[in-house]
Amino acid sequence: MTSLDHPQLSGLGRNPAAPQDVLVRLAAHRAGQGGLSLRRGRLDDAVAEALLTYGDANTAVRLHGDRLSPTMRRRVAEHPDPAIRDAFADFVRGMVDSGVSLRIDDLEEAYGQTRTALVGATSPKLRAAIAQAWHDRPLAVQVGLLNDPDPQVRAAATKNKRPGIPPEWSDRCLADPAVRANVACYTPLTPDQFARLMESEDDKVHRAVAENPHLSAEMVASLLDIEDPLVRVMVAQSRHVDPETRKRLYALVEAERADGSIAAEVALTWNFTEPGWLREAPLEERMTYLDCPHALFRRVLASCQDLPEEAWHRLDNDPEVAVRRSAARRPDTPPEVLERLVRAHGELFHVRPLLVDHPNFPRHTLRTFVDEGSANVRYVALQDPELPVTALQQLAADPESFVRRGVARHPNAADALLEQLLSDPVPEVVDDAAANSALRPTHMYRILTASGL
Numbered sequence: 001m002t003s004l005d006h007p008q009l010s011g012l013g014r015n016p017a018a019p020q021d022v023l024v025r026l027a028a029h030r031a032g033q034g035g036l037s038l039r040r041g042r043l044d045d046a047v048a049e050a051l052l053t054y055g056d057a058n059t060a061v062r063l064h065g066d067r068l069s070p071t072m073r074r075r076v077a078e079h080p081d082p083a084i085r086d087a088f089a090d091f092v093r094g095m096v097d098s099g100v101s102l103r104i105d106d107l108e109e110a111y112g113q114t115r116t117a118l119v120g121a122t123s124p125k126l127r128a129a130i131a132q133a134w135h136d137r138p139l140a141v142q143v144g145l146l147n148d149p150d151p152q153v154r155a156a157a158t159k160n161k162r163p164g165i166p167p168e169w170s171d172r173c174l175a176d177p178a179v180r181a182n183v184a185c186y187t188p189l190t191p192d193q194f195a196r197l198m199e200s201e202d203d204k205v206h207r208a209v210a211e212n213p214h215l216s217a218e219m220v221a222s223l224l225d226i227e228d229p230l231v232r233v234m235v236a237q238s239r240h241v242d243p244e245t246r247k248r249l250y251a252l253v254e255a256e257r258a259d260g261s262i263a264a265e266v267a268l269t270w271n272f273t274e275p276g277w278l279r280e281a282p283l284e285e286r287m288t289y290l291d292c293p294h295a296l297f298r299r300v301l302a303s304c305q306d307l308p309e310e311a312w313h314r315l316d317n318d319p320e321v322a323v324r325r326s327a328a329r330r331p332d333t334p335p336e337v338l339e340r341l342v343r344a345h346g347e348l349f350h351v352r353p354l355l356v357d358h359p360n361f362p363r364h365t366l367r368t369f370v371d372e373g374s375a376n377v378r379y380v381a382l383q384d385p386e387l388p389v390t391a392l393q394q395l396a397a398d399p400e401s402f403v404r405r406g407v408a409r410h411p412n413a414a415d416a417l418l419e420q421l422l423s424d425p426v427p428e429v430v431d432d433a434a435a436n437s438a439l440r441p442t443h444m445y446r447i448l449t450a451s452g453l
Helices: 007-014 020-026 030-037 045-054 070-077 087-098 104-111 124-133 139-146 151-157 167-175 180-184 191-198 203-211 217-222 229-236 243-258 262-269 276-280 283-287 295-302 309-316 321-327 335-345 363-371 375-383 389-396 401-409 415-421 427-435 441-450
Strands: none
Touching (some): 007 020, 007 030, 007 427, 007 441, 020 045, 020 441, 045 070, 087 104, 087 124, 104 124, 124 151, 167 180, 167 191, 191 217, 229 262, 243 262, 276 295, 295 309, 309 321, 335 375, 363 375, 363 389, 375 389, 401 415, 401 427, 415 441
16 A cells, blocks of 8 residues: 555565565565555565564564465464464454455465365354355355355355356245345246246346346346336346337436436446347347447447458447447457557556557557547557657656556656656655666665665
């Protein structure tokens, strides 16, 4: 975490090129400890020892597992202060009690038992945590969790589509209030099961059923009169709905949103379901959605790989940028299409691979993005690892701090440029500059000395 008061120290703690003695001295400062806690890879024994000497239980939470050598793991296990000795285990237990999802390896380490043993723990919260974390559990384990006496464990065991439920457990799970909504959204339903679920007065159950990709045309028709905006949108995505009905359902929800309905806003904006069935439909059927008035269907169509050239031309010029982004991810996207899209709208950095990493993207044009009017597009220029220092200097003066942060992280940032960014008014920029492996040790020692370390 970036220290707001001492961002140079928190950044140094993350710097992969920082010498051992720098890290040891950082361990004596709270901001340095925060940076060291985010450091990747194994800590040298001397650094871990310094953290034990100067830190507290909060610092010790990160001193576990592969971050430490076997020698230091024993050192922590034998520490005279129980708050230090049990810091990681206490943290994990607190997360389990709060219902926070954790990695299965962390659960095994904290409780000192294998997952096969923990799944039979006396604590239902721990069993639920194991059910959430153990994604590839065997069928026998899943059956045991489905038969657990505690509803929170059964709910955790059915939260995800995998490993799912055996067919012989379908009726029992659909009758169980703790897991009914979880299971109804992904397990194939018989007509009788569907009818019983529709008798429920629980909106969550109706929404789960509407999301189910295995519904028959008759089942979908039975959902048409439900007024819940989420149900209407999910039903509109069904392959069993004709264009006019789909248009009517969307229009109803749009009207509700115009009247100020939060539920309608969520259904149209924050509902992440999609008509995935369209990808498996015959090409002739898929092509009928090229003119679909609903962008979601065109976006799913654009994610296919086997469309004819005329379809790609249409999708590359679609009025919705999300559709164009989806189409641009095909293997043979023309370079000019990729450049035009990124230059106009920037990148979605949370979606990998990036469009600039597409084999056909003309990466030599990246440095020309420095002069674009949009900060989001200027930021994309930093994807060129060899961006000239002159371009980096220009971006280091950018009014948007996220652009300056990108410069602070850039591998080609010159020494003088990092020195400038270490004085930036935004702590996160300073932190990133201090964490850049291009920062010279002389600057690192100067930072420590100025902080009295």
